[in-house]
Amino acid sequence: MSDTKNTSRSRGRPRRFDADEGVATAQQLFHARGYDAVSVAxxxxxxxINPPSFYAAFGSKAGLYARVLDRYAATGAVPLADLLRPDQPVAECLAAVLEAAARQYVADPVATGCLVVEGTRCDDPGARDAACAAQAHAEAVIRAFIAARHPEAADRMTDFVSSTMSGLSAKARNGLDADRLLAIARMAGRAVAQELSGKAG
Incomplete structure (x- = not known):
C-alpha cells in the first residue's frame, strides 16, 4: 500500500533557498579559506544552488561578502560595545578587548583569526575596501572610547590596540595556540596600563 501523503510531499515544490542561511555558510567559508580562495563555484x-540563483540572491561574490561582514559584526566580531564600558577604567577595558580577541581568534580551529583583519589583505579591491571600512569603523569606536577620557592618547592607543589585534589575528592564522595568544594580549594590556598610568579614568 503506497503512502500517498509522502508521495504528495515528494512531488511538491523544493524547499526555498534561505539567503540568511547562505550568508552564514559563506561566512564560514570566507573565514576559513580567505576571500580570494573561495570561488563562486x-x-x-x-x-x-546554481549560479543564476546565486547572482539573483547576492548580486555578486563581493555583494555576498559585504553581507557576511555585516553578519560578522553582529555575531562574530569582538563585542566592543560590551567591553568598552564607560563605568570602567579605560586600560582595563582595552585589556579586556585584547584578551577577548586572543580567545575568539582561535575559538573555531577551522576559521582562525579575524575575518575583517584578514579581509583587509585580500586581492579583490572591492572586498578589500569593504573589510578596511569595517576595520576603520571598529577603530573609530575604540578611538572615541579612549578620547572621552584620554583625548591626548586616543590616536596612539587606538593604533597600538588595532596593531596588536592584527598581529594576534595573523599569529592565530599561523597556528599559535590560545595560551600563547593570551600571553601576548596580557603583555599588551600591561603596556596600555603603563601608558595610561597617572591619568584619570
Whole structure:
C-alpha cells in the first residue's frame, strides 16, 4: 500500500533557498579559506544552488561578502560595545578587548583569526575596501572610547590596540595556540596600563 501523503510531499515544490542561511555558510567559508580562495563555484556547491540563483540572491561574490561582514559584526566580531564600558577604567577595558580577541581568534580551529583583519589583505579591491571600512569603523569606536577620557592618547592607543589585534589575528592564522595568544594580549594590556598610568579614568 503506497503512502500517498509522502508521495504528495515528494512531488511538491523544493524547499526555498534561505539567503540568511547562505550568508552564514559563506561566512564560514570566507573565514576559513580567505576571500580570494573561495570561488563562486565553491559557493554555489556549498549553498546547493546554481549560479543564476546565486547572482539573483547576492548580486555578486563581493555583494555576498559585504553581507557576511555585516553578519560578522553582529555575531562574530569582538563585542566592543560590551567591553568598552564607560563605568570602567579605560586600560582595563582595552585589556579586556585584547584578551577577548586572543580567545575568539582561535575559538573555531577551522576559521582562525579575524575575518575583517584578514579581509583587509585580500586581492579583490572591492572586498578589500569593504573589510578596511569595517576595520576603520571598529577603530573609530575604540578611538572615541579612549578620547572621552584620554583625548591626548586616543590616536596612539587606538593604533597600538588595532596593531596588536592584527598581529594576534595573523599569529592565530599561523597556528599559535590560545595560551600563547593570551600571553601576548596580557603583555599588551600591561603596556596600555603603563601608558595610561597617572591619568584619570
Amino acid at each position: 565553491d559557493m554555489t556547491e556549498a549553498l546547493g
